[in-house]
Amino acid sequence: MQTYGQSARRRLSLLEPRVNHLLAIRAFVRVAESGSFTRAADHLGMPRSTVSKLVADLEQHLGVKLMQRTTRKAVVTPEGADYYASVMPIVLDLDETEERVRGKRLTPRGRLRVDVPSSFAKHFLIDRLPDFRRRYPELQLELGMSDRTIDIVGEGVDCAIRVGELRDTSLIARRLFTATTALAASPSYLAHKGRPLTAEDLRQGHDLVGYFFAATSRTVPIQLEKDGVKTQLAQFAILANESSGHIDMMAAGLGIGQSILPMMQPFINDGRLVTLLDDWLQPSMDYHLIYPANRHQNGRLRAFVDWIVAAAVVN
Structure with missing residues (x-):
């Protein structure tokens, strides 16, 4: 017993x-x-x-x-x-x-996984990251850079940047900024093909560079509006499924495309791209930071959220 x-x-x-x-x-x-x-x-x-x-x-x-x-x-x-x-x-x-x-605040440390569109990484985020690294040197940042729409929860990603309409309402979303789009082409292309003055000119003898989503093959049309008349163009000579490459193809002289203006700004500043039909209305896109609701108390994520919200000022 x-x-x-x-x-x-x-x-x-x-x-x-x-x-x-x-x-x-x-x-x-x-x-x-x-x-x-x-x-x-x-x-x-x-x-x-x-x-x-x-x-x-x-x-x-x-x-x-x-x-x-x-x-x-x-x-x-x-x-x-x-x-x-x-x-x-x-x-x-x-x-x-x-x-x-214990009543103490722990310095954020460990791995933080962030997924962002390629053009956002290349033309907005990477230049600002040294400031983030100085503030949080003990964080190991894993930056996924592509236009693929990932499953944040299923793939174990802490947060992601999304452009345009948000479909998953189960995620927490913080709007970072709203960016306008613009029509643009390279000077070499315009010297060869001429500069369009109206939306109808784009249909006549011009090559259009388009963007499509790889997962669904859905093509994003060029959209323009003036005096209440809306025009959509979707007959493209060449398409890309990656936002940074889409801009690169326009800068290479392959044709006229419509992309997000702040992401094209470096190309415009150094003369590789010229904006077109500036007096026409063109779509705007919201940039959001999204993350699962059950991670909002995570110190690593909280540090990144606070930092990028403060850094998200589009020049």
Whole structure:
């Protein structure tokens, strides 16, 4: 018959591995980030031998090798990299929660995944990122640059920039700015084909450069309006499914296209593009920062949201 003391000791023996399991995960994360058991031990304030045993116990628990150990460094295995990507957000959220409970503000650190359209990255965001890095040097920024519409939740992305109409109402959206579009072409193209003066001129002897969405193959028409008369043009000589490349093709002299004016501004400033039909109304596009509702308390995301909202001033 089991005594109360034996029962209590048995419960403690079951509890201790659970407590050590969380500590082992923390130890593994620090070793993976620093590449060294010694540096991880210094960070955690415990002996190197303890950190090594915690990681070894975690590997035994999982039944996989997480680290390749040498005398100089520790390198994560492919399985370790996958495990790190899964547990790192949990560890960071736990750290932030603990610091908040203690009444302290934790410096944002760890990985932040942001997805942006290519032209936004190239002509707006990248030049401003050194300021973000100076403010938050402990954040590792992973910047996805394409016009592909990703599944933010499914692909584990923290936030994304979207242009135009928002369709997913389950996400939190912060409007950054509204940008106008403009019709433009290169000086070399205009010297060869002539400068259009009306929307109808575009139908007569001009090559149009279009943009289409790769996922749906939907083509975006050129839209113009004057004196209440609206014109749409969708007969393109060449199309691109990437916004930065679309502008590059216009600058290369392939034809006349309509794109977002602030993203074309560097080309206009250095004379590679000339705007056309400036007295015609052309569409405007809203830029939004979107992210899942359950991540709004994440310190890493909060830092980026506050920074980009302040930085989003279109010149």
